[in-house]
Amino acid sequence: xxxxxxxxxxxARLQGKxxxxxxxxxxxxxxxxxxxxxxxxxxxxxxxxxxxxGAWNAISALEPAGVIAFSSGNHAQGVALAARLRGIGxxxxxxxDAPAIKIANTRDLGAEVVLYDRETEDRDALGARLAAERGxxxxxxxxxxEVIAGQGTCGLEIAEQxxxxxxxxxxxxxxxxxxxxxxxxxxxxxxRAPGLCVRPVEPEGFDDVTRSxxxxxxxxxxxxxxxxxxxxxxxxxxxxxxxxxxxLCGPGAVVSEDQALKAMALAHDRLKIVLEPGGAVAxxxxxxxxxxxxxxxALATGGNVDRAMMARALAL
Amino acid sequence: xxxxxxxxxxxARLQGKxxxxxxxxxxxxxxxxxxxxxxxxxxxxxxxxxxxxGAWNAISALEPAGVIAFSSGNHAQGVALAARLRGIGxxxxxxxDAPAIKIANTRDLGAEVVLYDRETEDRDALGARLAAERGxxxxxxxxxxEVIAGQGTCGLEIAEQxxxxxxxxxxxxxxxxxxxxxxxxxxxxxxRAPGLCVRPVEPEGFDDVTRSxxxxxxxxxxxxxxxxxxxxxxxxxxxxxxxxxxxLCGPGAVVSEDQALKAMALAHDRLKIVLEPGGAVAxxxxxxxxxxxxxxxALATGGNVDRAMMARALAL
Numbered sequence: 001x002x003x004x005x006x007x008x009x010x011x012a013r014l015q016g017k018x019x020x021x022x023x024x025x026x027x028x029x030x031x032x033x034x035x036x037x038x039x040x041x042x043x044x045x046x047x048x049x050x051x052x053x054g055a056w057n058a059i060s061a062l063e064p065a066g067v068i069a070f071s072s073g074n075h076a077q078g079v080a081l082a083a084r085l086r087g088i089g090x091x092x093x094x095x096x097d098a099p100a101i102k103i104a105n106t107r108d109l110g111a112e113v114v115l116y117d118r119e120t121e122d123r124d125a126l127g128a129r130l131a132a133e134r135g136x137x138x139x140x141x142x143x144x145x146e147v148i149a150g151q152g153t154c155g156l157e158i159a160e161q162x163x164x165x166x167x168x169x170x171x172x173x174x175x176x177x178x179x180x181x182x183x184x185x186x187x188x189x190x191x192r193a194p195g196l197c198v199r200p201v202e203p204e205g206f207d208d209v210t211r212s213x214x215x216x217x218x219x220x221x222x223x224x225x226x227x228x229x230x231x232x233x234x235x236x237x238x239x240x241x242x243x244x245x246x247x248l249c250g251p252g253a254v255v256s257e258d259q260a261l262k263a264m265a266l267a268h269d270r271l272k273i274v275l276e277p278g279g280a281v282a283x284x285x286x287x288x289x290x291x292x293x294x295x296x297x298a299l300a301t302g303g304n305v306d307r308a309m310m311a312r313a314l315a316l
Numbered sequence: 317x318x319x320x321x322x323x324x325x326x327x328a329r330l331q332g333k334x335x336x337x338x339x340x341x342x343x344x345x346x347x348x349x350x351x352x353x354x355x356x357x358x359x360x361x362x363x364x365x366x367x368x369x370g371a372w373n374a375i376s377a378l379e380p381a382g383v384i385a386f387s388s389g390n391h392a393q394g395v396a397l398a399a400r401l402r403g404i405g406x407x408x409x410x411x412x413d414a415p416a417i418k419i420a421n422t423r424d425l426g427a428e429v430v431l432y433d434r435e436t437e438d439r440d441a442l443g444a445r446l447a448a449e450r451g452x453x454x455x456x457x458x459x460x461x462e463v464i465a466g467q468g469t470c471g472l473e474i475a476e477q478x479x480x481x482x483x484x485x486x487x488x489x490x491x492x493x494x495x496x497x498x499x500x501x502x503x504x505x506x507x508r509a510p511g512l513c514v515r516p517v518e519p520e521g522f523d524d525v526t527r528s529x530x531x532x533x534x535x536x537x538x539x540x541x542x543x544x545x546x547x548x549x550x551x552x553x554x555x556x557x558x559x560x561x562x563x564l565c566g567p568g569a570v571v572s573e574d575q576a577l578k579a580m581a582l583a584h585d586r587l588k589i590v591l592e593p594g595g596a597v598a599x600x601x602x603x604x605x606x607x608x609x610x611x612x613x614a615l616a617t618g619g620n621v622d623r624a625m626m627a628r629a630l631a632l
Contacts, residue, residue: 016480022338022360027397028424043588044338044357081343108344164332268626272359272619274588303588307630310584314623 002145002240004191007152007184010057014153017085018053019045021154023161023297026270029287036295037286038165040158041273043303047109049231049279050154050181050301051078055139057150059086064137066090068127072098073231074302075141080111091136093127101306142180143238151181155188158297162193167295169195171250173282175301176200176209177232179241185299186248196297199250201285203229203257203278208236209245210252218242228257228309231278231302259284264313267300276305277313318461318556320507323468323500326373330469333401334369335361337470339477339613342586345603352611353602354481356474357589359619363425365547365595366470366497366617367394371455373466375402380453382406384443388414389547390618391457396427407452409443417622458496459554467497471504474613478509483611485511487566489598491617492516492525493548495557501615502564512613515566517601519545519573519594524552525561526568534558544573544625547594547618575600580629583616592621593629 021044029037046052055078059067066089069079076092083090092106096115107113116126131138140147158172172189176182179200186198200209206227211219220236227233237245255263260277263284267275275283279302286298337360345353358366371394375383382405385395392408399406408422412431423429432442447454456463474488488505492498495516502514516525522543527535536552543549553561571579576593579600583591591599595618601607602614 019338019340022335024335024360028421031424041360044340048588105344108347265623268590268623272364272590274584274590307581307584311627311630314627 002148002152002184002187004187006145006149007156007188010149011153011156013057013060014053014150017056018153020157021045023165024271024273028270029266033287033296035291035293038162038167038295038297039271039283040154040297040299041271042154042299042301043273043275043279047074047077047081048302048304049074049078050151051075052081053153054147054150054180055079055082058139058144058146059083059088061146062137064088066134066136067139068093068131068136069139070123070127071141072102074304076102076106077109079139080106080109084110091130093123142178143240145240148180148184148240150184152184152188154181155185156192158185159189159192159196162196162297167297168193170293170295170297171291172196172198172297173201173253173285174198174299175232175279175282176202178234178238179209179245181299181301182249183241183244186244190248197250198248200245200252201282202232202252202254203227203260203281204254206233207252207254210254212237212242213246213249213252229260229278229281231276232281253285253289255281255284255288259288261313261316263287264310265316268314273300274303274305274310275300276302277309279303318464318468318500318503320503322461322465323472323504326465327469327472329373329376330369330466333372334469336473337361339481340587340589344586345582349603349612351607351609352483354478354483354611354613355587355599356470356613356615357587358470358615358617359589359591359595363390363393363397364618364620365390365394366467367391368398369469370463370466370496371395371398374455374460374462375399375404377462378453380404382450382452383455384409384447384452385455386439386443387457388418390620392418392422393425395455396422396425400426407446409439458494459556461556464496464500464556468500468504470497471501472508474501475505475508475512478512478613483613484509486609486611486613487607488512488514488613489517489569489601490514490615491548491595491598492518494550494554495525495561497615497617498565499557499560502560506564513566514564516561516568517598518548518568518570519543519576519597520570522549523568523570526570528553528558529562529565529568545576545594545597547592548597569601569605571597571600571604575604577629577632579603580626581632584630589616590619590621590626591616592618593625595619
């Protein structure tokens with residue numbers, strides 16, 4: 001089980017490797033929200049999302065001969081770069097119909113991309129065969145103790161940066177898919193800033209964690225595609241992440257796709273950062289949903305958006 | 317005259333007030349440029365540009381009862397926020413035909429905006445009268461020792477961040493208008509990182525500093541409008557900034573508007589930051605012009621771009 005000791009060990013491994021991302025703010029956003037809004041700009045992390053933290057920590061801790069991952073998105077890029085920097089090979093299994101730019105980016109980061117046909121091939125069997133044949137270690141996107149610990153290092157930074165900003169009690173809104181970042185940050189804040197309460201934020205129609213928290217047991221999403229917030233669409237909370245989220249996190253929050261796009265545009269205008277829809281839902285909740293207290297912290301978790309989607313947000 | 321002692325004093329005044337902006341990079345940009353590209357993301361500074369540094373330092377050092385400035389752009393916002401945080405009044409004189417959003421933003425930051433008619437009114441006379449009547453101190457956009465010292469604090473950070481990145485010899489490309497940032501950074505690097513050589517970068521048609529450096533005496537621009545890089549269009553190098561630039565800076569560089577827009581799009585894709593055209597010319601030079609050495613540092617100086625201009629860059 002991930003704990004604060006593992007997160008501290010991850011922070012030591014990430015020292016000088018991951019960026020300490022800035023905590024941004026704007027008086028315009030404060031006025032809009034009616035309270036101070038602090039934005040942890042994790043879109044400025046290597047590969048454009050927090051995923052590099054967990055990937056680097058898992059690879060550094062486990063010291064595998066090579067790694068394998070299933071992902072067409074942010075996890076793929078985080079694993080590919082971390083493996084390259086550690087000098088080991090990475091195989092990333094992606095659906096053959098993944099966007100060409102994501103395949104190209106992952107290859108450009110040095111990974112071997114293996115494509116499979118969603119209709120006719122069994123992804124897990126393919127991965128298991130490759131892992132066995134080549135002695136590769138699977139790096140899971142969230143349900144893995146070392147990955148959760150790596151994402152938790154973001155929480156250590158939030159604890160310090162909130163204290164520097166004079167904020168000791170606030171909601172910490174986190175864009176939530178499988179819950180790796182949410183649970184890691186919650187563990188870090190439990191130990192280092194107990195007045196900061198993590199609340200998962202999800203897009204409408206993909207609110208499994210919010211419903212799980214409300215009902216006290218794991219709920220699943222009926223759909224797994226069709227959201228512009230694709231980076232945080234997962235079937236259900238993870239087996240490792242859910243108990244942590246249930247124990248430590250406040251109620252979930254849900255925003256519309258339109259609110260996510262508006263938050264992207266405001267982040268562009270006021271913070272000068274680029275967010276993808278799934279990386280903007282926490283900021284959307286901070287800006288557009290009612291909240292309590294005189295400050296709120298929002299994690300801006302990723303910025304891997306294509307130009308057309310950003311143009312769509314800016315045209316709203 | 318500004319010197320390293322004044323810059324160090326400015327850094328002490330800015331401690332905890334200005335952001336220490338991150339030094340970003342991307343393996344994709346390294347590949348494109350054929351060498352390491354480090355980007356100092358000063359667009360993430362308060363008010364979206366480096367201008368807050370000089371404004372805060374001048375106001376903190378001079379302790380005026382109130383301030384006045386001429387600007388419709390980044391300097392206006394920097395002065396307005398610095399004055400508000402210092403608890404003094406700010407009058408910003410703007411042309412009546414300035415974009416409504418810039419007027420609104422400056423007012424929202426607490427400044428009193430006084431509009432004048434470019435055709436019929438004498439801006440300087442209006443400013444002098446208001447300053448005399450109300451006892452206001454003029455904060456110049458670049459040709460003022462305390463402003464240069466404030467901008468120079470960015471150079472102290474570059475010296476530290478380049479050392480952390482293992483870069484001790486490189487060109488430092490700086491988007492250059494009147495030369496406040498260029499001269500301040502050059503002074504800081506002369507003292508703290510003498511292997512780093514500042515080179516001013518300007519847009520085509522507004523390359524007064526580049527031509528001044530090439531000829532050894534001050535040259536002027538024939539036009540003062542019509543550039544999308546409006547933030548760095550000035551008639552000529554400043555009386556205080558020019559001797560510093562002449563003594564310390566390497567040859568200037570000139571990029572096209574199209575290159576500036578392409579750099580904005582690449583900054584969006586690869587660094588997840590928002591740049592305005594004038595804030596992107598140094599990055600454009602790093603990416604698209606030939607250079608020497610195995611690393612280059614580019615200052616991304618401002619991100620106050622409207623949504624339509626960003627959409628234009630993303631559509632290239």
